[in-house]
Amino acid sequence: MTLPRLTNPRFQTEQGFRVTVQVPELHSQKIIDAVLAVANLKYGDYDRVTFSTDSGSQQFRSLGSGRNAATDDVMAVPCVEVSFFLPDDEADTIKVLTQVYAAHPYEEPVVFVAPCLRCLHVRGTDEDNPNRFWNSDPEDWVPHEHR
Known part of the structure; x- marks a missing residue:
């Protein structure tokens, strides 16, 4: 599948894979730790970037x-x-x-790997935007170090 470039001045794009792993909640951090042992999961100016959903039913x-x-x-x-x-x-x-399979408690883990395009900000752009957390009173989710 060919993904678009989406050339523009506000963000840049990068092709890669979105990996999604279904796992019992008690084992989710074990999966994340196993992945981080071999990949830094860098996302722009941040690393160790993962997402977990609320519990559902498999x-x-x-x-x-x-x-x-x-x-x-x-x-x-x-x-x-x-x-x-x-x-x-x-x-x-x-x-x-390989790390996911080694750390997962299932015989047949449900793992999806999909080609995707991620968007990364252009550093220094739009920093005065009133919607940015640093331009308003800190909310509860803002780390103490960033207030």
Whole structure:
């Protein structure tokens, strides 16, 4: 799939992969830590950038062809989705996915790797924008170091 360049003065784009991993919530930080052991997950002027959803429900039924016995009914497990961006580098992506599989508690983890285009700000642009957190009273989510 060919992704557009979206050339403009406000942001720049970079091609890569959006990785999404469904995992029981108690194991989500273990997945993130495993990924960070081999990738810094840099996003512009920041690193270690990941996203986790609120808990949802993942459903499955074992067919019995793997390690686990077949189940008659569908099982439901509370899970979150952890996602992050990887630059378009096959060797590094394989390293990261290998870490995900090693740290995941499932026999068959649900992992999606999709080509994507991320947008990165042009440093120094729009810094006087009144919507930027540093141009208003600090909100609760703003780290103390940035107030």
